[in-house]
Amino acid sequence: MTDNMEEMEEIIQDFLVEAEELLEELDEDLVKLESSSDDSDLLNKIFRAFHTIKGSSSFLGFEKLTHLTHRLEDVLNKLRKFEITLNSEMMDAILSSVDKAKSIIELIKEGEDAENVDVEENVKALSKFLDTEPALSDEELIEAQKEEIEEEEFEQEMQIEEKEDELEENKDKPKKSDEEIEAEIQRLLQQRMEEDRKKREQKKKQQEESQKQEEKTQDKDTKQQELTPPEKKTEKKPAVKEKKSKPIVEQTIRVDVNRLDDLMNLVGELVLGKNRLVSVAQKAEEKFEGDDVVEELSGVASQITLVTTDLQMGVMKTRMVQVGKVFNKFPRVVRDISKELNKTVELIIEGAETELDKSVVEEINDPLVHIIRNAIDHGIEPAEERKKAGKPEKGKIVLSAYHEGNYIIIETTDDGKGMDHEMLKKKALEKGLITETEARQMSKEEAFGLIFKPGFSTAQQVSNISGRGVGMDVVKTNIEKLNGIIEIKSEIGKGSKIILKIPLTLAIIQALLVKVTKEFFAIPLVSVVETVRISKEEINKVENKDVLRLRDSIIPLVYLGDALGIGENKKTIDSKEIYVVVVSVAEKKIGLVVDKLIGREEVVIKSLGHYLTNIQSISGATIMGDGSVTLILDIASVVNESSNITTNIEDHMIDCAIAIKQGLSCLIVSTQDEIKNSIRNYMQEANFDVYVAYNDKEALDIASEHIVDVIFMDLNIPINGGYDLAKLIRDFPAYRNVYIVSVSTDGTYDKEKLHESKINDIIFAPVELEDVEKVIQALSKKIKVA
Template identity: 40%
Template sequence: MAEGFDNDEMKEIVQEFLAEAQEMLEGLDNFFVQLEARPDDTSLLNEIFRAAHSIKGSAGFIGLTRIVEVAHHAENVLNQLRQGMMKAEPAVIDIILEAMDALKLLLEEVHTGVQADVDIDTLTMKLDLLLQWGEDQASSHESTGPAVPDSEEAGMVVPPEDPEESETEEPAPPLPAKVAEIVSRDPSPAVSSQPSPSASAQTEGAAPQSSGVEVDQTIRVETSRLDNVMNLVGELVLGRNRLVRLATDTSGDEDWEKQQKDIAEAVIQLSRVTTDLQLAVIKTRMQPIKKVLGKFPRMVRDLSRKLGKEARLELSGEETELDKSVIEEIGDPLVHIIRNAIDHGLEMPEERLAAGKSPEGVVRISAYQEGNSIVIEISDDGHGVNVDRVRRKAIERNLISAADADRMTTEELVNLIFLPGFSTAEKVTDVSGRGVGMDVVRTNINKINGTVEIRSQNGLGSTFVINLPLTIAIIQALMVAIGDEVYAVPLQSVVETVKITESDIRTLSGAEVLNLRNQVLPLLRLRDEFKIPGEANESAGKNRYVVVVQLGSRSVGLVVEALPYQEEVVIKSMGPILSGIRGMAGATITGDGKVVLILDVGEILQDIQIRGHQGVSAVSR
């Protein structure tokens, strides 16, 4: 379908329509969830109607007839809701949301040129039956107030003349038999079973895969931020001109010391402007996290209805900003965590009542900035993690040995749910049970230099704490040396550095450890890990350095031979050939022109944990 737009100007109009329509539909998902809780909110109904009408009008201008047809039928139903001819009960919202999902797939059809698997005839039949049901309701009793004209203007809703009378109306009759039968048989027969763009990676059975839709390569930036970048570029040009003049000045009129002083001042000024420019460019890439969180109210609503549970989602800190690349990567892990909270965390309504809780469970997501990191907490008020069950399942699946389990703390046992293949589900469903979801969470978060851990209290619920960098392109790194080799360790994961001698290292269960303030810290010699040729001086008096790194509750000491310096580095990909090397997150070029590999602390700690059967395991600090 997209191939039909040959004119460049028309292509630009279509792309603008796709971006705006997708944004509107994502917002509508959230609006409909709110509408279920506040069915008489006229301002919300007006907002929903205007969005649907805008999509229909713009699609009609471009000539997208399939989108117009679905939007028109949905708009008719929405207009009845505005006029009070029907109530926004869950079964009604189900059908309207199905239409919204169909519109998302039709937008994808325009974008990719591949026809979407949407049965428009079935969908419009359901919407028409719903429309007829609303008209039958309206004609069966006298209206309590003047009907709102079917206008395509701004659309103000006229309230009933007597609110008390409207509250005492007889209950609305059930949905028509044909619609009820279709809904009960298959909630979404008109829409393909493939995941929609707004619900990617909601199936736990596999790691997130490319959907075939191009990732959005555009970003909206405030003009003031671009103005700031432009001003700084101007200062950068002035600084460059100053340095060029000083470097090419051969007049010899000025003495050498004065020239050196001028060059030093120009370099300092250039450094200051470069730092400011770096921060300004990072800000242009920042987006509010609500871009990701906006799709979750709909997901919580649908999943809780499917599982027969009552759940409410509470959001806070939606304006917290993250780098666009981090925003793109964090969506799938959050989907898995929220699905896990509803499926495994929240109890059934009768169980909650028996435990003295409200029948409605609550899932809370909060985001806030803490130093140079962004923290996202996802908590639920369910029954918490059953530590004994986790221990038993981990041993049954040979993920840990019984001896390892006896040595582990409660916190370590709880965090075993992140191991590949772990699941406490008794049977596999389309929601959970394959032991992939939490592994995907940790893998994806580690990939962007973040950390995740879980805190749980029996009977009170669980909290997932995700710690993310503000940006993943530029990081502070600690340089460590082993012989002539230099590596970069992301400073965010470094807790401290300790100077030791060989005599301070002990052996426990065949593994080297360090007694650090009465805590047993497992050690890893990077020389041995990376098989660096040559031998270090092993004399008892030779100094060593231990870089203590931590990811969540796990810590390990990296034994190195020197700590040359600390530097801000730009992460570069090592390309497809070298990208699969374990323990390496990328590479960078340092100030002296050398290429230095950046360590992936998450993978190093994961490898150590997997070696737990040989007695090497990360110990909680």
């Protein structure tokens, strides 16, 4: 029983997938049909699509869908036989019926009752073109019975068109009694059997003929009545054969997306493992250079790297779908919108075969609809205006896609009137979206970016299509969600081009690792325009904000630590070497000042989990080669935050050359009170300011806020111990030469590690006055030398 249910469920699923695909194709085909209404191949294709959906839906008992598609089939049947001609009214009726069919499929998919949908209106609209009265329920019964027969005939239906015609005619007769129906069925069955026999004969004959390889046309005298012209028949034959042998030659299988997601996750783990292996191999190489085993390890590591990269590409490819899946909807969209606006617009699609991740494809549909809508409404001028401007009356929109590295570029180009940046500024000012000064400082590109501001619209009137100032905002948010960037190019009178740059996949990205205070962050490489090293003198102030003049543009500068709210009082930037990561989000460009650039790495995006959702400026985390966690920045949110805060980068700078300060200070890092207290007492007596930290994290925070002259650190402090802490402290620009003294509590120490961590001295607990005095002496000598 349950088995049956499952089977049924599966059949319905298959039907839904098939129907969806067919309907999607239909949209495209129908629009194509509008411009070439006498293409009989196309007509037949559309007819077959309706027929297939009708057949399966009647089998599965979706009556409303059957009813609707049956009518569509009828109309198409007349069309393909050229009994009626296509006009735009008819096309509208067909398209709206297709939409209705789509909505029914959607309902079935969501497990809702599809029988409550009202299809009568569509059916009536379609029936108008059939020269028949709207179907009556009794007749439907006959139809249904006839359908069954038609169904069986599907395969050969091209050959028996004429007979079907008879059926159609019969249908038009007035109501029949039950007996009559019975008789009718009998008659039809008879007819059918006879046809079958004839067909068999004909087939036999045909086979014989083909065996003999005779290319003579068939004897038309006897069979002409039932036969379609021979060329049509031969066209159909291979198609039938292909269909029957499909299970053997089928090259694709349907796979549950969840399985692919699982696979992708596993590959993500593998990439992390690989990163780790590579980092271990590198360490081993540094430590034991020239050792045979180490060299072998490096060999293995690079081989694993190669295979992992290939595997990752391979798995990514299984998730790839052609962007055409989205693009193919647009002929219809363009048709509908241009019709509504009374403009003639031609859509040219390029690069529909470009592939990208399934999840990305799903996300780019909405933005593209808005962009195209905008292009037709605001970009393309009315025909008269175009004529005056010496352009062809028909507007042109080019939608193209291509790959560039790990990104897909989608461009929408129109040949309309282009955007006037001065006008955009004026509008934004009127609406109060920007201030006068902002408007003045704004570059041409930034002005184009105004169209993405929520509430911004240049339309004088709110229309059905645009003018509410919502659409482009949607574009921006959706593209940002995908870690993508938007670029706009426009020339008045010539047209505009909107360029979307989106990463191919969402799970594994290239990122730039940076260091800010004691933390490390990953910036998605797609947002990074360039990185530059500047010195303090190159930072200028404009209206009390830090800016950088980079070639011919002015870029606002913000310390990343301030943007993330972790920079307070931290002095960790070397004023001689200031690193700026220029990032761009949608249309905005900004320079993020960081302490250090670490490098480029492939990172696997992991979620922070349910407990930490919607954390501002953080989009996720990744695990590095050494097993530590690095946060991935949500650059859009960082840039947003940056424009809300005022900072002074100079506050975070430290000039390493000038070490002379007022008073001396020291930092003691230990969990043991004895050590802390004795050192503190001795140091306070020597007029030092004393800071105390219990663990390495605290120590790093204090060290970056107060630049001390000497550090005493317990080698056994939590979490990672003194050796690691010393290394991290040395990494701060202000601490390259500061005196670090380690305290061994148990009398043991690792000489090699001391050297590696650049620890200057070691004392042993319990700490005596003379130990500390020695340190102070060494320190004063050092300061004198400096």
